[in-house]
Amino acid sequence: MTIGVLALQGDFEAHADLLAALGADARAVRTPEELSDLDGLVLPGGESTTMTLGIERERLAGPLRELIRSGTPTLATCAGLIVLDRQHLGILDVTTRRNAFGRQVRSFETQIDLAGMPGGPLCAVFIRAPWVEEAGPGVEVLAEVDGHPVAVRQANVLAVAFHPELTEDTRLHRWLLDSVSAPRARTAA
Ligand code: GLN
Numbered sequence: 793m794t795i796g797v798l799a800l801q802g803d804f805e806a807h808a809d810l811l812a813a814l815g816a817d818a819r820a821v822r823t824p825e826e827l828s829d830l831d832g833l834v835l836p837g838g839e840s841t842t843m844t845l846g847i848e849r850e851r852l853a854g855p856l857r858e859l860i861r862s863g864t865p866t867l868a869t870c871a872g873l874i875v876l877d878r879q880h881l882g883i884l885d886v887t888t889r890r891n892a893f894g895r896q897v898r899s900f901e902t903q904i905d906l907a908g909m910p911g912g913p914l915c916a917v918f919i920r921a922p923w924v925e926e927a928g929p930g931v932e933v934l935a936e937v938d939g940h941p942v943a944v945r946q947a948n949v950l951a952v953a954f955h956p957e958l959t960e961d962t963r964l965h966r967w968l969l970d971s972v973s974a975p976r977a978r979t980a981a
Contacts (some may be wrong), residue, residue, distance in 0.1 A: 793972055796821040796830040802838020802871055806957040823900055824855040831972045834863045834965075835872025837919065837955055840890065843875055849956050853953075857881060860949060865971035867964060868951040873944075874922050876951060884946050885928030892923040892940065905956075907934040915961055916942070916954035925963030936947075954973055 794813050797804045799820035808818035811834070821827055847853050860866050860876075860883050868876050868884075868955065869872035876884040880971075893900070899920060903913040916937075927933060935943035935952075942953040958965040 793817065793831045793969065794819055794829065795832040795834060795968065795972075797836060798843070798852075798872070800850065800852075801837075801842045802836040803955070803957065804834075804836045804838075807834045807836050807869075807965075810957050810962060811969075814965055814969060814976060816960060816969055821852075823850055824852055826887045827852070827855050827859050830859065830864060831940060832968050833859060833867070835866065835868040835875055836957070838869030840871040840874035840880070840922075843871055844880055846878070847881075853881060853933045857883060863948050865873055865968055866949045867968045869955055869957065870919065870921055870947065873924075873951040873953055884944070884949060885931055885971065886924045886941075886946075886951075887926045888922040890922050892925075893918060893921055893937075902926060902937065904935045904937065907932075907959050909963060909967075911932075911963060913937065914956075914963065915959045916919040916952075916956075917958045918942075918945070918954045926981060 794817045796819050811818040876890050877886050877888045891924045901917050904916045905913050932945045933941040
């Protein structure tokens, strides 16, 4: 099973290490060619403006849209959530607010309940995190902090405002790998 991790900027290495520890082949993706034959995809956290410029520079926008819309299980975290929103790649039907909790002061860790996730609350690390400001009807809100959505799902895409790769809890990455193994519901996002 090969999972691509967008590696233009941000903390892609932590995701790749975790995926490898879970038994997947993690491939750093920097070019359109590296998107071929992927079973799943991770868009890491980092800085969404830099990441978006990198996507434009490498002509990755079209191929990324195609891959995700064809039903490839995708996990997006923090800046990755922003990159998928209406103002950026337009894959998720959401508007996000960057640095929504405040810039530095509001980097925090909290326990959140994620709808449909067995095993109890998840430890979530927020670093200059966005939240979802508005979501369309096809978007399921899975968790909120202070009344603001911080985890959403739309078809094959799970997007969270926090950093699951920085904790010991591997449930979100396992969700990705399980989605790859599950019979494909090839619904476009
Ligand atoms: N604040 C960053 C941005 O707006 C996202 C932060 C993160 O990915 N941890 O791009």
